[in-house]
Amino acid sequence: MSRVSVDIQDHIARVTLSRPDKMNAVDPQMAEAIVDAGRSLIEADIRAVILSGAGKSFCAGLDVMSFAKFAAGDPEALVMPRTHGNTNLFQEVAMVWRRVPVPVIAALHGAVYGAGFQLALGADFRVADPDTKLAIMEMKWGLIPDMGGMVLLPRLARSDVIRQLTYTANPVGAAQALEWGLITEIAADANMKAIELATEIAGKSPSAIRAAKRLIAVAESGADEDAVLLAESREQTDLIGKPHQMEVIAANMANRKPVFKGGA
Structure with a gap:
């Protein structure tokens, strides 16, 4: 076993x-x-x-x-x-x-x-x-x-x-x-x-969840303020307007749960 x-x-x-x-x-x-x-x-x-x-x-x-x-x-x-x-x-x-x-x-x-x-x-x-x-x-x-x-x-x-x-x-x-x-x-x-x-x-945006875990790791690492602020901006840039975020927006406007297909 x-x-x-x-x-x-x-x-x-x-x-x-x-x-x-x-x-x-x-x-x-x-x-x-x-x-x-x-x-x-x-x-x-x-x-x-x-x-x-x-x-x-x-x-x-x-x-x-x-x-x-x-x-x-x-x-x-x-x-x-x-x-x-x-x-x-x-x-x-x-x-x-x-x-x-x-x-x-x-x-x-x-x-x-x-x-x-x-x-x-x-x-x-x-x-x-x-x-x-x-x-x-x-x-x-x-x-x-x-x-x-x-x-x-x-x-x-x-x-x-x-x-x-x-x-x-x-x-x-x-x-x-x-x-x-x-x-x-x-x-x-x-x-x-x-x-x-x-x-x-699992019902949240997969790409945003992964980005959040990466960002929290940077913040916890003791990185300086500039590095954390830059990481925030980099992660956010890679999320805005992408399919998962657009699905969240559409779902919120329709007052329904988003349905994400596939992985991140």
Whole structure:
């Protein structure tokens, strides 16, 4: 059985971590499968992605048994090579979802620890069941978060929050995670809410949605004011008067929903 399944319907990709017997814990094979799933969607005819986990938890972190074998090797050779552009394999588990050109929604439940937490950070936003627990678990194993977390977390949470989570490895509940900015919202059924959000996004102009994700990435990157303003103008220029925008205008004037054919 594949460790990650990808199902595309109505321009929405459902990506499911499918190792429920291990609470979707990440070993090297799981990491490869997650990255492969993300990379397969970069050129796909999709408009939104839902990232979820089968079984009792979204992802409980690193597979402890596989980590023992991992730790027995040469850490320099295992961690330092940039195998996926500017990342190693495990960093790409989270960062690949920022490379997917459409919004990615993480539907969280159960344990979202360590590698699972950093994977969720790679999504555009995170919807959590009320019972969700989140943790930067690496300190429990004498490690630091090194799967893209230190790129992604400072965009969401205060420095003191990041430090407390990192130093203690203590799990926090969904309500606390929401207050700290780690998740976007709590829903009675995160998976159903993610479907609703993905369906709403899929009904918007595909080209404008992709342009918005690119523009937000520029704004988050620390680019200077001139670069962000120029990016705004460039993206807008490429949208004005094009087929998707004209469809939106026509639909609004006719008070109906636009129907976009094909991809972006």
